[in-house]
Amino acid sequence: MSEVIATNQTILVVGGGISGLTAALEAAECGKQVILVEKNPSVGGRVSQLYKYFPKLCMPSCGLEINLRRLKANKNLRLLTMTEVTHVEGDTGNYTVTLKTTPRYVNENCTACGECAKVVETEFASEYNYGLGKRKGAYLNHPMAHPQRYILDARIIGTPDADKAKAACKYDAIELDMQPAETQLTVGAIIWATGWKPYDAAKIQPYGYDRYPNVITSVEFERMADPFGPTGGKLLRPGDGKEAKNVAFIQCAGSRDVNHLAHCSRICCMATLKQTTYLREKYADDFKSTVYYIDIRAIDRIDDFYQRVQADTNITFTKSKVANITQDKDGNPVLHGVDTEGYHRYSNPHDLCVLAVGMEPSVPKDGFPMSIKLNPEGFVEQDPANGGFFAAGCSSDALDVNRAVQSATASALRAIQVVNKVAGMEG
């Protein structure tokens, strides 16, 4: 890796999802020096795992392509993947940041020709597909992965598979002795955009995510709908591989719940409405779906998407937080509860039950690399005490993509204010 040059006029962006990418690109396109670090082997974050966006039902990879083109073309921006921030010291305009880079075992010579993946045999659960399906020990997460460079799973290092991979590479791109590296940088401002993670559905005991194979999460359903996902775009029940044509969606699975996440995760209602359209897309009229909700939060101008889904007579909305799930002899999840609009008790079997899991901020509540004001839900507060440290996207609140990008754009300006001030003082 060539040397990373940074000064106290450099902006560090942590996290290469849609928010971090945006913040980094917007700042770099204003002429600022930016370093973007991403923990994973490629940028794109959670949006790269989405099949479609609400409410336009367009493809997230379309915007990702534009952002990647901006990224490849911008000389002000330096991307470091497989890198995390372990420590931050200093104050506004002058931070010393410690970065830790995990070995990829593949260097810049890689042409993404794919020969290594052909010879490696060991397979692992695919993180990209939330554990549905497998990937090789030498892999590229998805066709649009950037950098377009393979990665060797650390678990194959020291096995014959690693040697096979090395032998298959004609470009001297595989370095089996690559070591973790620690780097220290000086930067002027930090944008924190580490995003979110799906709430652990197994913690919602009555829904039996850990017991019933046909109870899955919304992020898993999303991967299934993707033609390049683990099921080739088919909506199959994990339990028996049967096509799921009667699908239940449970809203607020972990959100708006003091036992789990106290906040509303904002996106789940719209995500579910979107996912009901996948059923119509795959099955035409041959499906049924029920959405169990407390309040449908199709906020502001995208409410018409809700109206559109409501008009679909195959989709029913039941105002109810489902009490619990059992499983019948055919493996169908049976949802029990009360429709609170007029008190109707139900026990409804479905082919598949999708838990619209909440957004948990990927901001470490304890052990944050510097002292930061967080709110009780774990999101970063916009507080002057945070100095030259600004949250972008879902590090600041549960946000949809549109708002996350707005937040990222705003945080880019806040960071620029800091480095411009530094530049002004230093003449």
Place this chain on the structure above:
Amino acid sequence: MSNYNNEMVEKFRGNFLKEVEANVEEGDWVKMCMQCGVCSGSCPLGPHWEHPPQEIFMLIRANKREEVLNSSSMWMCTSCYNCIARCPRGLPITHIMHGLATYAKRLGLAPKQQATAKFAQLFWDNLVKTGRVNELKLGLSLYFMNGIGEGIKTSLKMKDIGLGMLKTKRMSPMEMLGGHGCKDAKGLHAILKKAKEIEEAKIGIHGA
């Protein structure tokens, strides 16, 4: 007690939520319900509820005093705590249900022939007499709760169990004669009397 009822109606001027907050155990929580219905769905006796808990909370907020207090619903609660465990707002629903039931009874509005209410009264009367529950008497009073005819019928039906219990010394026929009690039943009665005074003062029952 209907006097007390009138007083309360007068005092809270038709604001039943305020009345519940003031007079019902954990009544302060009622306003926090967001009508998700997970309590109603979680109750094992659910189908027997005329108004499930979440609906009761809405009825309270909608000022439906009679409908709530006359209801048999909250008497259905068996204290399984499923609802409390699942309530996303952390409402102590079980306690509120018992609180409402107790309050309805105090006001004299609880349904007259409600089985749980009757049992509760028998249990209480049985308990406070000596400070210990006399199971034999409690059992028999339960059998005869609805009259002599039904009492005999039930007793005959249960006789094998009763004899079995006698045989294994799980029950003593001697208990019919007073039975055993706590050491200081008088002291207990004094404690309970004082507790009653404090509680009634708190919720505005005068010299009842």
Place this chain on the structure above:
Amino acid sequence: MADAKIGAYICKGCGLGERLETKQLVTIATREGKAGVAKEHDFLCSAAGVEMIQNDINNEGVNRVVIAACSRRAKTEAFAFDGEITLSRVNLREGVIWVRPDTDEARETTEEMAADYVRMGCAEAKYMTPPASAQEKGSNNHLLVVGGGMSGMTAAIEAAKAGYPVTIVEKTGALGGAAANFYKRIPDRSPYAEPMDTGIDAMIKTIEADAKISVKLNSTITKTSGAPGSFSADITTESGATSTENFGAIIMASGFKSYDMNLLPELGGGKSPDVVDQMGLEKLAKAANGGAIKRPSDGREIKKVIFVQCAGQRSEKEGHLSYCSGHCCSTSIKQAMYFKDQNPDIETDILFTDLRTPGAPGEDFYRSGQEKGITFRKGVVSDVSPAGGSLKVKFKDLILNEEISDEADLVVLATGQVANAGVDIEAVKQDEPGEWKVNADSILNMNYRQGKDLPHLKHGFNDSHFICFPYETRRTGIYTCGPVRRPMDIQQAIEDATGAALKAIQAMENAQLGRAAHPRSGDLSYPSFRKEGCTQCKRCTVECPFGAIDEDERRYPVFNESRCRRCGTCMGACPVRVISFENYSVETVGQQLKAVDMPDEFSEKPRILVLACENDAYPALDMAAQQGMQYSAFTRVIPVRCLGSVNTIWITDALNSGYDGAILMGCQKGDNYQCHFVKGSELAHMRMSKIDDTLKTLNLEQERVATYEVAITDIKRAPQLIEDMAATIEKIGMSPFKF
């Protein structure tokens, strides 16, 4: 400028060396492509390979670099050379060997495919010149903010903090906008429990103390002209005095109007002074200033307030707003707290259908409202009417499933926000060139050919159409923020205004360097126009999605380079082909398709031309190759900036020179269009619908030309569309136009 010298570099890596006769390709580049330098290399993207090319640029005078290796989407950073050069990428990996079987039978056609692509790359290079960046670089970095409300003030303060001078133009006599009438605002800090100070006074003080910000009150914009970096605005005061000032970028923060509650008589709107909207209640609360809010009608004490959510909103009824305004649930909670905080005995009922309090702030605030004793009821209100000194509210309680009739002293209607977005340019007639007039309803009074204000998007808001790019504007250098963009509360407006300020700053920085703004960020090419050939047909001025082209009095187009986003829609529109970019023109594409070696009619080797949008269809084909999918070896794909840039001459030329079929692949069109140049795909479909006449003239079958909407995820479908065309050609036969 030095003479053009092509350097063609053929890579042998990634199996290209094994699958293709690379020596032969070098020969083709030299003999047919007229490359001054042509080399092959084992591993072109390696440091050594890149150095070899850079060396030729530095020492051999190579200035038209042709890289015959992988897709232009791969190894972009490696092939970023220094120097004034053009770069053509010949896609031999994803475009040839990965989509063809490695068999003896396939070898010949695969070779031909590669050879053609090398010819095409050299032909393109020959007709390209290095972009020199726009000539009209604007250097003004002064920001104009139109509107002095919360959004406008935020944009001004934040831009000034980054060092940029700002002028705020405000129509009224004071800063503060709608929020100046608010008693308090929804909290933005944990524990998100109490209404907080609006902060307006502090902001006004900040602005007054900031030497970088000047404020013009009682003023409006009566004319906006120019381009990013060189805008000019006429600022007219109430008295009519006008000054003209120059700006680098513009932020439009013209806010919202409340939906007129008099249009809701069924909810009591206009029927009693005791029925107010949310703005009305703010005024009452501000006047009470923490004391008891009295009934407007008779000044009596208020004992019960009912808040009616979604009043005239989320409704399909004629004249209602079909959307949700997003903030009203939290606003009603805040307003109910005004009463509860002053006197907890006041009853406050909020009647809603879906309570929408998102995120951590929203849900915490909702809980705080419940703790304060606000009653929430899921219900639909059917009637509010004055009755015996109070108000009767009829609604259906959806939980209790019961029609309820309730009484209240005051009813607050949560009506929606209507964007204050100026004139709808689609609905009004444009002024004739040279006859431009001020329109009092317009916010910006732009003298653009395409209208005085920004285009209205969904529901009349000036929103961006794009999810990933909320600031993508259709008028470069002019950004909107706050409730004019979408309904929102103060907190969101602050965030939005800060983001808009960044985009405005970016537009000014771009203009200074003469480069394009999003989505072709950094592009230095710009359209040049040959006036002699122009027939003043106006297609380019009408079709430019960004209003970049004006008309002079003789109806000739006037290009504003800094407004241009380099999509090439004008180039596609021009029937006489007088518009081109240095590195993308009618010639660069036209010569490529003509460079293909055309086999004769009896060869059974048809040729299919594919013009693919570089953002979606082209990546889809690349990814199809990555996934090991195959398509016909008779295909020749040319990426285009946008389908809107496709000039029909390319199709006519292709058919005339013997192509057997042509496919255009663009993005989704229609309401949910995905084209980042707005109408490119739609225009292409429209233009191609007229190609039938050409086909008839040539006596060719209609099926030979097809236009499709292809998404970036159509990885299976895109190759299939090519296969379908190959099958069609097999059925209808070869084109007779082979020479």
